[in-house]
Amino acid sequence: MNNFIYHIPTKVYFGENQLIHLGEELSNYGKKVLLTYGGGSIKRSGLYDSIIKEIEKAGLEHFELSGIEPNPKVDSVRKGAEICKKEGIDVLLAVGGGSTIDATKWIAAAACVVHDPWDFFSKGAPVKKALPILDVLTLAATGSEMDSGGVISNPETQDKIGNGSEKLQPKVSFLDPTNTYTVSAYQTACGAADMMSHIMEVYFNMEPDLYMLDCFMEGLLKTVIKYAPAALREPDNYEARANLMWTSSWAINGFINGGKHLEWSCHPMEHELSARYDITHGLGLAILTPRWLKYCLDETTVSRYVQFGVNVFGIDSTLPDMEIAEKAIEMLSDFFFKTLGLKSTLSEVGIQSEDYPVMAKKACGGDVLRGFKPLRQKDIEKIFEMCD
């Protein structure tokens, strides 16, 4: 078992009508607020108006950056940083899902440097300082509201790269499950797949671990399996949306890691898919994950699948290990592709097999992904082929 540091200082207001605290929280960090958001769904839902009301009530001045796209692009970061510098912004308020929050994190860092924001990714420029970030979450998926990382895409180079710094950890996050009532069935399903992947990237790992964290991860997975279908059937089911929302934060805020060192596997592979084809991140993860699990299954790893199958899917523990493992993968596939109704192959989402080699090469950085099982270019190509 490895040592670790646990530190998640983000303050979370969870529940309905917590925006009454927004003004006081923003005021702790300054007077000039940059509000960032995506395509305008927050205007249709009325959330935008509620937020502006609170900002005005607190006597704060606000500026806006709208149009932050899914798989947010470095150009949005550039635009946001320019506004911050020009207007002397004190604090950022991201309103949206992971894309908006991720972009806002890097705006917060880019506002404090003279170099181009892409240098944080391409040259490993350090984050020495960042503006404070608050957020109002509208999609349960990426966990960006409670962690210190963010993923940015650069269409020019076809790169999609994640990076982080404790300086980018949101100070305050507002998690109101009712703000996710209007999330479409498709995005709800993709969000569920995303959070399950965050958990499975850690759970499927042969490093020694803490039993208490295994139990927690199994509980989080069972929560998604129980409540994602409920949210699809009944989009305004508070209990379902609340469980999904709080699960999305805990799937990736760092608590479940418990000092494990191995790299993730499906996320780097998926980033190549969405960098090149701009598909929804959670969809790519749903397609990849069961095939990755199938590819990594052997006598050395089967014990982990057995624990997963028995504790998460309730498979009979007296069956032979390999049978439990295969049944678990099948039940996971059925959950993604039948229950959640997500597309199940790369070809269905328009990804061309001639791109597999180049995407596989980039996914492992031309070397090896040291995840659950080490994956080199050829391994990743085979996993892509299994997703055909």
Added chain:
Amino acid sequence: MNNFIYHIPTKVYFGENQLIHLGEELSNYGKKVLLTYGGGSIKRSGLYDSIIKEIEKAGLEHFELSGIEPNPKVDSVRKGAEICKKEGIDVLLAVGGGSTIDATKWIAAAACVVHDPWDFFSKGAPVKKALPILDVLTLAATGSEMDSGGVISNPETQDKIGNGSEKLQPKVSFLDPTNTYTVSAYQTACGAADMMSHIMEVYFNMEPDLYMLDCFMEGLLKTVIKYAPAALREPDNYEARANLMWTSSWAINGFINGGKHLEWSCHPMEHELSARYDITHGLGLAILTPRWLKYCLDETTVSRYVQFGVNVFGIDSTLPDMEIAEKAIEMLSDFFFKTLGLKSTLSEVGIQSEDYPVMAKKACGGDVLRGFKPLRQKDIEKIFEMCD
């Protein structure tokens, strides 16, 4: 489901040899350190020397308050506050278990006021300011290392009162499981009962709750049931000590509450026992908890016992509900009194039945404990009698 605020900013260094970070962390808060500890076991174990070495290496000046007792007394708080004022202490370093950390929290508050420390409890004097607190944990039990509360006893008035403030939340906690290798079997068992009680006080509650938190609580309970016996058999089992240590923090840092409003039941009852008889807190909780569960079991509450029995103890879910509930209470009793070897009755620990009425009256504040089931003086007396 109720709204809640989640905010646990404590930074935790978990694992072996993390004390190399102690000097830098203390230095963030000042130059003059007050080291607080209990009866001297940290000198025998060598932990004291390691800490002094780090303090000196960082060029800090240190003062000491030793002799903080179990069920810490307000006099220790007075002594600590005097040293802080006289020496101009910048930061407190508690080395010990819950008693030492609890006392240190109130020293931190008392150092910043002119009134007597007991006024925080008897008169509800507010905590407007407190010195920063760091700690090195040596006992997995109370969770004081990651929460903002502390319980202080006043032998003159036979009161034992818990109170808290976010200003008392430790800034940094060092959790090294090897520091608990020398904890006796008896204290290990009492710690296990204490953390299980923290979970059950929240779990046994008829307020609407989050399924994901129920799963987590069940996982924490299973962790204690799995690893407390392992730690008794093999005191230097790292895995067991690590699981118990991290579970103790998460059992009471606030995460599992999820906005539930009801009061606790066994803790107020136990505080009367240990205020009057100075017994170990966890032992009192072990004696009370199964009887409290038995007393509260009826048709309106049985569903909660069924969930507990099936998910924590693996009882066959096809049995009749009442049978599952009774079996679960029996298995919990067996765990406390047979597996952990704790005494099972109040008479065995020397508590006189003639004191039941006065202790029962104080436990409910002369009115009613609004816990899992509302408990008035007569109810509490009956629970004490069941513990005879």
